[in-house]
Amino acid sequence: MxxxxxxxxxxxxxxxxxxxxxxxxxxxxxxxxxxxxxxxxxxxxxxxxxxxxxxxxxxxxxxxxxxxxxxxxxxxxxxxxxxxxxxxxxxxxxxxxxxxxxxxxxxxxxxxxxxxxxxxxxxxxxxxxxxxxxxxxxxxxxxxxxxxxxxxxxxxxxxxxxxxxxxxxxxxxxxxxxxxxxxxxxxxxxxxxxxxxxxxxxxxxxxxxxxxxxxxxxxxxxxxxxxxxxxxxxxxxxxxxxxxxxxxxxxxxxxxxxxxxxxxxxxxxxxxxxxxxxxxxxxxxxxxxxxxxxxxxxxxxxxxxxxxxxxxxxxxxxxxxxxxxxxxxxxxxxxxxxxxxxxAAIHGCGMARDWDYPGWGHYTHNAETGVTYAIVTRIPVTGVIKPVLPVGTRLRSVTALATSAPVEARLLDERTISVDVPRESSVPLVYAIEVERDETQRQTVEVNPDVAEAPAAAKTASVKL
Missing domain, CATH: 3.20.20.80 (Glycosidases)
Known part of the structure; x- marks a missing residue:
């Protein structure tokens, strides 16, 4: 009207x-x-x-x-x-x-x-x-x-x-x-x-x-x-x-x-x-x-x-x-x-549009730097979070902001990573996740890492900024 x-x-x-x-x-x-x-x-x-x-x-x-x-x-x-x-x-x-x-x-x-x-x-x-x-x-x-x-x-x-x-x-x-x-x-x-x-x-x-x-x-x-x-x-x-x-x-x-x-x-x-x-x-x-x-x-x-x-x-x-x-x-x-x-996960950040709501916390994203932040507010009983990377990307690095140190990330499949988090933490933890485009990644069927077995060839990588 x-x-x-x-x-x-x-x-x-x-x-x-x-x-x-x-x-x-x-x-x-x-x-x-x-x-x-x-x-x-x-x-x-x-x-x-x-x-x-x-x-x-x-x-x-x-x-x-x-x-x-x-x-x-x-x-x-x-x-x-x-x-x-x-x-x-x-x-x-x-x-x-x-x-x-x-x-x-x-x-x-x-x-x-x-x-x-x-x-x-x-x-x-x-x-x-x-x-x-x-x-x-x-x-x-x-x-x-x-x-x-x-x-x-x-x-x-x-x-x-x-x-x-x-x-x-x-x-x-x-x-x-x-x-x-x-x-x-x-x-x-x-x-x-x-x-x-x-x-x-x-x-x-x-x-x-x-x-x-x-x-x-x-x-x-x-x-x-x-x-x-x-x-x-x-x-x-x-x-x-x-x-x-x-x-x-x-x-x-x-x-x-x-x-x-x-x-x-x-x-x-x-x-x-x-x-x-x-x-x-x-x-x-x-x-x-x-x-x-x-x-x-x-x-x-x-x-x-x-x-x-x-x-x-x-x-x-x-x-x-x-x-x-x-x-x-x-x-x-x-x-x-x-x-x-x-x-860094707050100022200058906003919605991480290519990342789905994870349940254990929230993602924020800095469009200028390209860094996505995983803010863990509810630590899973397993002590593990499993971020799912955006389609067409591969992991470059994971860093804990609390220590500025690289964090070990286990690759469960082409898009899912597994990161251990300290269960004793009483305040939200933040991990900076950097990804890069993966032009070679084939279209795959999403696997739920919580119910599917990890691939036999799954590898552990220590990644750095």
């Missing part, structure tokens, strides 16, 4: 900005605001739901909520330390909450009365974060929630002419803030929208397109995620014809596509993930603590995502005083240790 506000192009972006985003593959998400102060509790009661939703969970009056800005002293905030932590973890960009659903702004917006200007320190915290991360070489994306519980003109739906008038004022306010952000921080690489699921926003698809166009005019090349957009029929992410709106799909939140579902790679995409399962903002509750993911789980998710041409945006929720929680620092350090050794 003909759409005015749906996808404006069916072609995938291919420019230096989006190519850098693809190359990065790993980003840090930061949720920080007033909600970090009560950390999931209000008047002695802990609410297990997400800390950033506490104003709704605890039914807090807006005036009472805004009053806690007086306690937002951020005495331990050090943007440079945050940026160093992210870089050491292996992240290549950061997405930070400029404004979340409660309306509080990390920059001194001229269009709101609930900003850092109302805090004791009065500092432009967002500006400090942008500067610190860019100094470390990380790109910066700004998260902006259209939903705003504080603004008097916000509406969940349009039920009357008065609602329509009020919401028109609200859309003007939001557009003014976004213009302000793009003008104040012109070096940012992207805008990450949220809080666009309500009927009021979906009924104004024209505005979502206008905002996207405005931002790209103010910052040429800037990226906008799919959550911003809606068409004239209220379809989000993908328009009523099924075509994606925005520059990358951002619908995967605390969930991932199946590891064998390669259809997701039709578009650039990013999945955002928390460390505690149920909260983006800092939460001190026991339930949040009990649900924290292990570094190995997060590394496996990173490998899963990159194997499908996606990016992982891993969330951190700093405390109310500005310090990163100890468990987040430890998690970042553990991931960073793994990335220091195995980052």
């Amino acid at each position: 003909e759409l005015q506000y749906g996808a404006q192009t069916l072609e995938r972006r291919d420019d230096p900005t989006i190519r850098a985003f693809r190359h990065d593959r790993f980003g840090q998400f930061i949720h920080w605001g007033l909600y970090a102060l009560p950390a999931g509790a209000w008047n002695g009661t802990t609410y297990d739901f997400a800390a950033e939703f506490l104003p709704k969970s605890a039914r807090i009056d807006d005036a009472d909520w805004q009053a806690i800005a007086a306690d937002f002293t951020v005495e331990h905030f050090d943007a440079k330390a945050w940026a160093r932590t992210a870089k050491a973890m292996g992240a290549r960009y950061v997405t930070v909450t400029a404004k979340h659903h409660d309306g509080f702004c990390l920059w001194p917006s001229a269009f709101s009365d609930t900003t850092v200007a109302a805090t004791p320190h009065g500092r432009d915290l967002l500006g400090e974060i942008v500067e610190a991360y860019e100094e470390e070489g990380l790109a910066v994306h700004l998260y902006y929630s259209v939903l705003d519980w504080h603004h008097p003109d916000w509406r969940y739906r349009i039920d009357s002419p008065d609602d329509e008038i009020a919401f028109a004022r609200f859309l003007e306010f939001a557009q003014n803030q976004l213009r302000e952000l793009a003008t104040r921080y012109p070096t940012v690489r992207g805008f990450w929208f949220d809080g666009t699921w309500d009927e009021s926003v979906k009924a104004n698809g024209w505005w979502t397109l206008e905002v996207e166009r405005m931002l790209k005019q103010l910052i040429p090349g800037v990226m906008v995620n799919s959550r911003l957009r809606a068409d004239e029929h209220g379809a989000r992410h993908h328009d009523s014809n099924g075509d994606m709106m925005g520059d990358f799909f951002s619908g995967y939140e605390r969930r991932l596509p199946d590891a064998w579902d390669r259809s997701v790679a039709a578009h650039d995409w990013e999945a955002c993930m928390t460390i505690p399962q149920g909260s983006w903002g800092y939460h001190e509750g026991a339930a949040a603590a009990a649900s924290r993911k292990k570094p190995s789980e997060l590394i496996e998710q990173l490998a899963h995502i990159v194997s499908l041409d996606g990016n992982l945006l891993l969330n951190f929720g700093p405390m109310g005083d500005g310090a990163l929680p100890g468990f987040e620092v430890e998690t970042a350090a553990a991931i960073g240790d793994w990335m220091e050794v195995n980052g």
Whole structure:
């Protein structure tokens, strides 16, 4: 069907900005605001739901909520330390909450009365974060929630002419803030929208397109995620014809596509993930603590995502005083240790299109170097993995990234190799596999090495890079 506000192009972006985003593959998400102060509790009661939703969970009056800005002293905030932590973890960009659903702004917006200007320190915290991360070489994306519980003109739906008038004022306010952000921080690489699921926003698809166009005019090349957009029929992410709106799909939140579902790679995409399962903002509750993911789980998710041409945006929720929680620092350090050794399998990599999903982990591939990486996340009980090489290729080398040493590979047939892996390993192992074209290889019937006997002439080769 003909759409005015749906996808404006069916072609995938291919420019230096989006190519850098693809190359990065790993980003840090930061949720920080007033909600970090009560950390999931209000008047002695802990609410297990997400800390950033506490104003709704605890039914807090807006005036009472805004009053806690007086306690937002951020005495331990050090943007440079945050940026160093992210870089050491292996992240290549950061997405930070400029404004979340409660309306509080990390920059001194001229269009709101609930900003850092109302805090004791009065500092432009967002500006400090942008500067610190860019100094470390990380790109910066700004998260902006259209939903705003504080603004008097916000509406969940349009039920009357008065609602329509009020919401028109609200859309003007939001557009003014976004213009302000793009003008104040012109070096940012992207805008990450949220809080666009309500009927009021979906009924104004024209505005979502206008905002996207405005931002790209103010910052040429800037990226906008799919959550911003809606068409004239209220379809989000993908328009009523099924075509994606925005520059990358951002619908995967605390969930991932199946590891064998390669259809997701039709578009650039990013999945955002928390460390505690149920909260983006800092939460001190026991339930949040009990649900924290292990570094190995997060590394496996990173490998899963990159194997499908996606990016992982891993969330951190700093405390109310500005310090990163100890468990987040430890998690970042553990991931960073793994990335220091195995980052070649992540940065600059994507789907290994000629390699089938193996079950014991994931393959990633660097198109520039031609190297395929076998990331072992579930060691078989046999202690052996059996990669199947692409048709028309033969093995050149297998190398363990952990030791940079060649690994012995047993050739089971023309396409299947057998590699022993240490059963005692507690973190994902990575093997770099190089193949070369084999013009002499005849078309053969695939043999399942798990059920077929190895050929009598099978040979063992120690192969080197």
